[in-house]
Amino acid sequence: MTDRIREKLQILADAAKYDVSCSSSGSDRKNKNKGLGNTGSGICHSYTEDGRCVSLLKILFSNVCIYDCAYCVSRRSNDVKRAAFTVQEVVDLTINFYRRNYIEGLFLSSGIFKSADYTMERMLQVVKKLRLEENFNGYIHLKTIPGASPELITEAGLYADRMSINLEMPTEAGLKRFAPEKNHAEVQKDLGIVRDRLIQFKDERKLIRSVPKFVPAGQTTQMVVGAASESDYDVMMMADQHYKEFKLKRVYYSGYIPINHEDHALPAVGSAPPLLRENRLYQSDWLMRFYGFAADEIVNPQHPNLDLDVDPKLGWALRHPEQFPVDINRADYRMILRVPGIGVRSAKKIMHARRFGALRIDQLKRMGVAYSRAQHFIYCIDTPQFQKEIQPAQIRHQILQSGQSKYTKQLSPQLGFGF
Incomplete structure (x- = not known):
């Protein structure tokens, strides 16, 4: 590993630690044709529903972002070191770490650079190369980029085991206050795309044996808790709505970590979430x-x-x-x-x-x-x-x-x- 790749890995792995939605249960992708890895057991530690601990390479593709969410370490106005992997670098890291028995899968997210489709397309290239060129059958969790085209989201679901997209804040008022460039409607639209495709593929599988798998481990979302003045009632009602409407595998709750002390609108909760x-x-x-x-x-x-x-x-x-x-x-x-x-x-x-x-x-x-x-x-x-x-x-x-x-x-x- 070169010094430059090591530096990128340090920056982008550190930036990825704020995303907690990376459980790896629910998929059963099998090794075939002497490929690499099995998804059966799902460098971060995550837990499957039966309690097993698994290791995932958890990184951002890039921490460059066009959005300026007040609670996010990668927001465009934050003075942090920026980095971005190439598609081949992520592929090589995943394969090399897997061969050394460091990881059992990949959790790939990203800041949004240039546009949602541009970012989503790069992440799609990573999972396609892993599956088709490297014959990698290990677990892959891919973050959906809000606002990406339905075609890109659908194609990504054919290669990823799990997909997720963050609601960010439990209430629309909190989102408008701290992330005015985002909205829940866009996230819900993307959640709906994956839900509808899951139903479609399930129905087709009843009639056609060779229907490919589509996001076999389902989809999840995450909410930041404590950045706004939402109550636990607000949080649980939002989670319940999304469980029922979008058939989510899981909702994750991330305690707000104060990283922008200059923004006085954010609560001062000390140094711990x-x-x-x-x-x-x-x-x-x-x-x-x-x-x-x-x-x-x-x-x-x-x-x-x-x-x-x-x-x-x-x-x-x-x-x-x-x-x-x-x-x-x-x-x-x-x-x-x-x-x-x-x-x-x-x-x-x-x-x-x-x-x-x-x-x-x-x-x-x-x-x-x-x-x-x-x-x-x-x-x-x-x-x-x-x-x-x-x-x-x-x-x-x-x-x-x-x-x-x-x-x-x-x-x-x-x-x-x-x-």
Whole structure:
């Protein structure tokens, strides 16, 4: 590697670290014709949905950008070193790093230079060369450039495993304030292109066996949280809308990092992003995707912000004491999932095991139930003198005093486990 390439890599890898939407689950591209790599297991670390850690070469094609978004390190008015790879340089880096077992795939994004189509075309050339000339079958996550033509986006989807495009800000008002040259409508148009093509290819595959894969790992988006005065209700409603309308694989929440101290319109949050709030948003997202919660059950106009002291599932339970206690031997699956301390796997084990007899406390513990939390909201055949009406304030105080809520601060926001 030459000194110039090493310098470019340092600049463009550092600039790419602010994009968090790089999970690599969902694709099953297979190695064929003695090519390089398999997508089966998805230099940044990311996590698949089953918890595996994978390594991706995460870089920008260029940090030159025609936009001037106040919260972005690559904005045109920022005084930073600029660099850009050539198409062949990105291809060579990916292949050489893969052969040295440094990476398992590529995450490629870029600032927008010259125009959206010009940038998208260069990134498309990279993935085409990797797939067609280098026979690379590893994982590729490609960022869609806002405003690129539908033809370029569609062609890119034939070579990438996952595509994503950032909403940037949760509200249109925040976007107009800090990124006036962008708008949500343009992003939604591009999300709609990928969604429609996914549906089209899926329908064609029912009739034609040889239909090529199109973005097999789906598409994602990302929002910056904390740069504007949006509430958690605003964030979750925007995420819920896009999950439903565009069938997104995932929404990512990126805590705002203050990088432009001269702009007094941006909040002064110190030197660290709001990581605990970010983590609560990921936990709320997990509840919507895997626990059957509606977005307005987690946050609503009466409770617009998440409680930072307790996780959102516990917060919901404390706000709805009329739903508890739950008879663990009689309640349906939906209600068991809503008990704090019981996760998806434990709930399934409970539903299976109770067909063979009534469950006891020691059995619940062996199934992985966090009984120290769940005990306040459930009863089973050997529960001693359970109080039929739970006392939310008392339970909250007891859990906070015992330090049980601290477990959530240690969770990976990419996984969201621990409910």
